[in-house]
Amino acid sequence: MKSSEKSFDVVIIGSGASGGAVAYMLTRAGFRVALLEKGGLVPRDAFSKDEIAYCRRDIVTPSLFDEYHVIEEKIEGKWVSTPTYESGWSFWNGNIVGGSSNFMSGMFHRLHPDDFRLLSKYGPIEGANVVDWPITYEQLEPYYTLAESLVGISGHFQPHPHEPPRSTPDFPQPPTQENGIVALFDKTCKAMGITPLVTPRAVLSQPKGGREACYYSNFCGSYGCSSGAKGSSREALLPQALSTGNLTLFTHTQATRLFSSDKRKIGYVETVHTLSKKKGRIYARYFVVAAQAHESVRLLFNSADRFHPDGIGNRYGQLGKNLIFSGGGSGQGYLTKEALKPEDFEALMQPGLFVNRSILDWYFIDDWWHGKFKGGLVEWMFEHQNIIRRAAAEIRDEHGELLWGKALGERLYRRFTQSKGLRFEIFNDWLPTDECFVTVDTQHRDIYGMPVGKLRINGHPQDLKVGSYIAEKCEAILHRMGAKEIYSSVSAAPSQNLVAGGCRFGKDQKSSVLDPYCRVHESDNLYVVDASFMPTGGSVAHTWTIYANALRVGDYLAKRVL
Amino acid sequence: MKRRTFILLSTSLVATVKLQPTPALKGLSKHRALLEALLAHLFPPHSALPSAKELGVIDFFIEAVAHPSFDRDIRRFIIDGTERFAHFAPDFIKANADAKERYLRRFVKNDFGDRWVARVMIVALEGILGDPIYGANRGGAAWRALHTRGGSPRPKGKYLEELGKIV
Numbered sequence: 077m078k079s080s081e082k083s084f085d086v087v088i089i090g091s092g093a094s095g096g097a098v099a100y101m102l103t104r105a106g107f108r109v110a111l112l113e114k115g116g117l118v119p120r121d122a123f124s125k126d127e128i129a130y131c132r133r134d135i136v137t138p139s140l141f142d143e144y145h146v147i148e149e150k151i152e153g154k155w156v157s158t159p160t161y162e163s164g165w166s167f168w169n170g171n172i173v174g175g176s177s178n179f180m181s182g183m184f185h186r187l188h189p190d191d192f193r194l195l196s197k198y199g200p201i202e203g204a205n206v207v208d209w210p211i212t213y214e215q216l217e218p219y220y221t222l223a224e225s226l227v228g229i230s231g232h233f234q235p236h237p238h239e240p241p242r243s244t245p246d247f248p249q250p251p252t253q254e255n256g257i258v259a260l261f262d263k264t265c266k267a268m269g270i271t272p273l274v275t276p277r278a279v280l281s282q283p284k285g286g287r288e289a290c291y292y293s294n295f296c297g298s299y300g301c302s303s304g305a306k307g308s309s310r311e312a313l314l315p316q317a318l319s320t321g322n323l324t325l326f327t328h329t330q331a332t333r334l335f336s337s338d339k340r341k342i343g344y345v346e347t348v349h350t351l352s353k354k355k356g357r358i359y360a361r362y363f364v365v366a367a368q369a370h371e372s373v374r375l376l377f378n379s380a381d382r383f384h385p386d387g388i389g390n391r392y393g394q395l396g397k398n399l400i401f402s403g404g405g406s407g408q409g410y411l412t413k414e415a416l417k418p419e420d421f422e423a424l425m426q427p428g429l430f431v432n433r434s435i436l437d438w439y440f441i442d443d444w445w446h447g448k449f450k451g452g453l454v455e456w457m458f459e460h461q462n463i464i465r466r467a468a469a470e471i472r473d474e475h476g477e478l479l480w481g482k483a484l485g486e487r488l489y490r491r492f493t494q495s496k497g498l499r500f501e502i503f504n505d506w507l508p509t510d511e512c513f514v515t516v517d518t519q520h521r522d523i524y525g526m527p528v529g530k531l532r533i534n535g536h537p538q539d540l541k542v543g544s545y546i547a548e549k550c551e552a553i554l555h556r557m558g559a560k561e562i563y564s565s566v567s568a569a570p571s572q573n574l575v576a577g578g579c580r581f582g583k584d585q586k587s588s589v590l591d592p593y594c595r596v597h598e599s600d601n602l603y604v605v606d607a608s609f610m611p612t613g614g615s616v617a618h619t620w621t622i623y624a625n626a627l628r629v630g631d632y633l634a635k636r637v638l
Numbered sequence: 639m640k641r642r643t644f645i646l647l648s649t650s651l652v653a654t655v656k657l658q659p660t661p662a663l664k665g666l667s668k669h670r671a672l673l674e675a676l677l678a679h680l681f682p683p684h685s686a687l688p689s690a691k692e693l694g695v696i697d698f699f700i701e702a703v704a705h706p707s708f709d710r711d712i713r714r715f716i717i718d719g720t721e722r723f724a725h726f727a728p729d730f731i732k733a734n735a736d737a738k739e740r741y742l743r744r745f746v747k748n749d750f751g752d753r754w755v756a757r758v759m760i761v762a763l764e765g766i767l768g769d770p771i772y773g774a775n776r777g778g779a780a781w782r783a784l785h786t787r788g789g790s791p792r793p794k795g796k797y798l799e800e801l802g803k804i805v
């Protein structure tokens with residue numbers, strides 16, 4: 077080994093939610109860990125609310141002309157591949173220390189115990205590769221609880237038939253503050269026989285350690301947090317891991333390939349410094365990949381060698397298969413000055429405070445007409461408050477004609493001062509199918525010369541059926557509240573910020589890539605800990621489960637392996 | 639979806655590119671007076687929003703489109719469109735408000751013209767409603783006009799340039 081080459085107990089690739097959780101567990105247990113992150117470290121106070129920089133340019137994600145994906149979609153019966161530099165449809169979600177967890181809205185839910193046994197509970201669905209998980213909810217529960225206290229999840233537990241059981245009576249922090257209009261939402265739901273629940277948030281309502289409480293900045297999702305209240309890996313886990321003195325953080329360091337020292341062992345990871353373009357090697361006893369599902373799969377494909385000619389973990393052709401996203405859709409209606417009582421309207425227009433409501437009533441559906449099926453969760457929030465984006469959405473009239481001059485001025489004034497959009501997002505299973513997977517495209521390479529990830533994207537018709545069923549119910553709530561311009565859209569387009577699958581975990585190495593502790597079946601020292609392990613995605617956003625599972629794997633590595 | 643279709647459909651700007659400031663600046667600066675007149679017509683005085691002229695949106699517009707973080711294809715599209723519009727409306731700068739309106743309404747009749755004007759408006763709105771640090775939303779005047787405000791903390795520099803290259 078040359079003096080510039082380094083050696084550690086464990087190398088973790090990716091510093092986001094999953095990588096941060098493993099780094100936390102291992103460094104606290106005394107192991108020497110190298111954490112590789114392709115992006116840089118943004119200081120907390122540089123997380124401003126600059127809409128241009130954070131939301132309208134690719135400054136915290138790579139330029140799509142340098143690094144991109146190829147997306148395959150079925151158009152008029154044929155698979156059509158489009159590189160994302162052509163479409164502008166980015167599959168990067170935040171490539172700085174802390175990963176996409178810096179930019180999340182932090183609406184957190186646990187999976188339900190039945191999500192771990194979807195096949196046994198609901199039976200097979202034609203065209204979908206539904207399976208049971210190799211672990212149970214009860215096995216993950218202690219780590220959901222650990223994540224709750226480490227990340228700092230605020231909320232209020234209300235018993236509900238579809239709420240998963242908990243081992244502690246309530247959340248470690250009370251809920252974040254709510255906008256006054258939520259009273260009207262609650263009243264409307266109750267009048268309709270629907271139960272509104274407080275959304276658990278990975279957002280501190282009270283200070284914790286070196287992190288301040290949320291100050292209701294009005295611009296949460298898509299922005300980094302300058303108070304430390306948001307439970308990103310960067311704020312909730314990495315400072316503690318660094319404080320042990322056992323963590324070496326390599327920023328601007330991209331893992332390009334894993335190199336095997338023999339048939340069952342990885343010896344080192346090859347890296348490139350993204351600024352100087354210098355190559356390097358980092359040696360370790362164990363390797364943990366946490367680069368976000370589709371990028372982790374890509375790294376395993378790009379690491380093909382004589383021991384693993386089709387990519388590491390691909391002995392039985394399972395690598396990259398069963399890629400999933402979060403199914404569902406969204407909708408919105410405008411609450412207006414005209415339709416609301418003056419005091420309600422005044423409350424509505426207060427900036428900052430959250431809606432923080434979820435509906436779990438349709439997580440499992442038993443409908444007299446449609447029958448019994450797995451449904452989903454609905455999250456309620458205000459439309460994103462981005463000013464430029466909201467104004468840009470108004471430059472056309474109802475007929476699609478461009479508006480400018482005074483007419484535009486008046487329309488913007490009305491939109492901004494007389495109404496506010498109330499929005500719902502539906503989360504239901506994106507069923508795994510044979511037609512949704514990741515490979516690499518050797519015709520397309522990034523600026524470092526590595527083949528880019530190629531994602532074939534296809535939704536199952538059941539996903540749309542569930543989404544549409546729930547959207548109708550949500551539109552009815554908006555109608556009852558007196559909202560105007562109500563619409564919803566349920567489509568087969570994926571939520572690129574909620575990606576999972578591709579390295580399923582399971583007991584049988586012929587039908588999965590990872591074992592139940594997320595070790596690559598065919599390797600003794602390689603683990604994958606981001607959402608790629610998930611065989612099915614549940615009907616909630618994935619991140620609480622990502623945190624919990626990565627803490628579980630980290631705990632196992634620290635106690636039983638290293 | 640092809641990039642052209644994307645430019646057509648999207649109201650958001652994505653992807654960034656390597657710096658090509660000189661040709662971009664040249665392409666735009668050559669038509670500065672035309673673009674300034676166009677912006678003044680699209681965002682006139684006595685409207686609910688402060689006017690493009692009083693906010694100096696033209697300076698933001700040229701800087702933003704020439705900036706390395708601006709999408710390469712959209713930059714090309716804006717420059718091409720400006721050339722076409724200059725051909726289409728050679729006396730636009732001197733024309734009175736009614737004639738300007740007629741020119742523009744005719745120009746947006748075809749797909750290209752419509753997309754180009756939309757894109758120009760969106761870049762202008764970035765300046766008008768973006769953080770005052772970018773120069774156009776002077777003192778937050780446009781936010782005040784819409785009874786809104788940007789978030790805090792405010793940026794210390796444009797495009798996070800003070801941090802150097804992040805990704």
Ligand SMILES: Cc1cc2nc3c(=O)[nH]c(=O)nc-3n(C[C@H](O)[C@H](O)[C@H](O)COP(=O)(O)OP(=O)(O)OC[C@H]3O[C@@H](n4cnc5c(N)ncnc54)[C@H](O)[C@@H]3O)c2cc1C
Nearest residue numbers: 090092093094114175176177180181182183331606617619
């Ligand atoms: C706008 C937005 C809103 C969201 N809201 C929610 C929400 O409300 N609720 C919820 O549950 N989830 C939400 N999410 C999703 C959540 O952020 C992700 O599920 C979670 O961060 C994924 O964790 P991860 O570890 O898999 O990936 P990430 O957190 O993205 O971390 C992966 C890291 O790996 C790095 N990396 C990639 N490749 C390499 C390489 N080759 N070498 C070195 N480093 C590499 C990346 O740069 C990145 O930093 C949201 C996401 C976004 C973008």
Ligand code: SF4
Nearest residue numbers: 290291293296301306
């Ligand atoms: S202060 Fe609160 S609202 Fe603002 S980004 Fe942080 S967590 Fe989100």
